[in-house]
Amino acid sequence: MARSAARGTPLGQSPDPRVAVSMTVNGERVEREVSPRMLLSDFIRHELRLTGTHVGCEHGVCGCCTVIIDGKAGRSCLAFAVQADGASIRTIESVADADGTLHPVQQAFRECHGLQCGYCTPGFVMSIVDYLEDTPDPDLSEDAIREVLSGNLCRCTGYKNIVAAFRRSAELMRGAR
């Protein structure tokens, strides 16, 4: 498509072509028409209004935008919505039960004071949920935990309580099995 065609479009009106996408988000089927350049993070936040998925850096470094894409944690800022056509997505909104009962990972963050401002928390929770669902018997040494957490940045806590929350999450999830 010619980029020149985009020039001269009135302000506020997007010249972008639309591509139909359909995917399952938190168990519900959604269908939308989006520009190919819409990031999955923006799709989740702006189109679906699921604002629990946060956006910090948009280049893959901070981890705030982590969601689970077809059973694997991934950065939603490093995927286009069109790439998720046909996919199944889980966001932080799906983690607690419908009645508000916290997921073991959320429960652990609460017990261990694993958050302060909470900006980074959805990303940490999604990374940990994905990892522990995949690895029922995780190595709980300090180094191994920090390795798993290394892809998420937190500017408040100093990580100590997040490491503790990871350990507690593993315990709670083991107990739940």
Added chain:
Amino acid sequence: MKPALFAYAAPQSVEEALEILASDEMARPLAGGQSLIPTMNFRIAAPSTLVDLRRIGALNAHAVEGDVIRVGAMTRQRNLERDGAVQRANPLIAEVLGNIAHIVIRNRGTVGGSIAHADAAAELPCMLVATGGSVVARRAGGERTIAAEDFFHFHMTTALEVGELLTEVRIPALPPRTGYAFQEVARRHGDYALAGVCALVTLKDGVCTAVSLAACGVASKPTRLAEAESALLGAPPEGEALARASDAAREYATAADDRQASADYRRDLASALVRRTVTKAAERARERA
């Protein structure tokens, strides 16, 4: 929406992908997006069309076949890292992959994407050079196999031509009586290496009968440390021979001072990492004997 406008295609076959790439020289393949999408978000890259390879099943398989591991370009880094058969055939691969970024990035990042992207500090290209691997590239007219040493030309520049698709990466299995090691130094865990060294050491009667050493991060492309290798050949992997090898590695660290490290520091790192990786590889060679 930060990236510049582009058209999107998600073909089902390599042939279809090649057709789109051939019709538009500003079109680019999209693999895991873990390097391409950040550069598009910053508008450093602005391809006219993205050819998403995710639906092409043929690129998504990997298998150990005799003494070679054939890895389809779209194999996710994390899947290769966790594959038991691959680990048995060449445990170096998982050790190298563990140094790339973070689990969540490796969940999406592909093996072919990392090789095609060819960052001079990236771990996989360095491993491919050290193991003497190769890549398979396809274009509309045919297919060619390119040895790793001929593939990487410069920072983010490879032998791939516009419109050519990397379809497979071939990594040799670990030869008998051979130990391996990959180590790197990075400012933060998960960062690209300031310097990294990959070592393969084959021992017979305590003496090196084959040595392969490659470094990343220290030059404009992954580099074989030939002088360091010859210093070790025919000698035990320790003492004076190891000191000479470790010294020889300095000369290959040609990267200029940058914000992350000075040239001197990188020379020191190359030297220290040769010492450490050769020692580790030799230890593993003895364990395997």
